[in-house]
Amino acid sequence: MELKFECPTCGQHISATPAQIGVTAPCPNCKAAVTVPARQDDDQAVFVLPTKLPFLKSHRKKILEAKVSELVSLGPVDESIEAKLQDFAVALGLEKADATAVLTGRFTTEFEPIKRRMESSFVLTDSDLEEIETLKKKYNVNLTLSRTAPLLRAIYLLESKHELPPPIQVDLF
Numbered sequence: 001m002e003l004k005f006e007c008p009t010c011g012q013h014i015s016a017t018p019a020q021i022g023v024t025a026p027c028p029n030c031k032a033a034v035t036v037p038a039r040q041d042d043d044q045a046v047f048v049l050p051t052k053l054p055f056l057k058s059h060r061k062k063i064l065e066a067k068v069s070e071l072v073s074l075g076p077v078d079e080s081i082e083a084k085l086q087d088f089a090v091a092l093g094l095e096k097a098d099a100t101a102v103l104t105g106r107f108t109t110e111f112e113p114i115k116r117r118m119e120s121s122f123v124l125t126d127s128d129l130e131e132i133e134t135l136k137k138k139y140n141v142n143l144t145l146s147r148t149a150p151l152l153r154a155i156y157l158l159e160s161k162h163e164l165p166p167p168i169q170v171d172l173f
């Protein structure tokens with residue numbers, strides 16, 4: 001096999017055989033001493049990306065959270081967007097569930113003021129329900145209100161007996 005390299009002094013293209021590797025001879029063009037270099041395997045080198053990115057998991061979560069922010073800002077999250085976020089999480093070396101957890105976490109944060117309002121007034125108003133519906137769509141979170149409504153009633157009953165109401169538990173899935 002023929003080796004091709006360049007004279008380091010003048011750039012002349014030079015050919016040599018593998019048997020000549022390490023041999024020093026004058027360049028045919030500039031006569032400077034040229035040593036035949038070892039064969040370069042650059043074209044055969046395979047660059048393999050690590051399966052899991054080498055940075056910290058918390059950093060990956062931040063990237064995922066940024067992606068969630070980006071997608072949420074574009075509009076309500078539907079099934080296909082959530083699926084894309086899950087794929088994104090997996091590409092980052094995280095779990096699919098991490099994407100869902102970020103969505104649920106954001107929902108919970110935004111739901112908190114509504115929850116507090118419900119807790120302080122013991123009333124679930126139509127506008128509360130509307131806000132909750134909007135939040136559910138925004139983060140593609142399925143909140144079961146049918147199980148929350150009886151709970152509100154239970155809290156009301158407790159209050160009427162002058163007992164402290166427990167915090168409202170909400171089923172997120």
Ligand SMILES: [Zn+2]
Nearest residue numbers: 007010027030
């Ligand atoms: Zn030369």
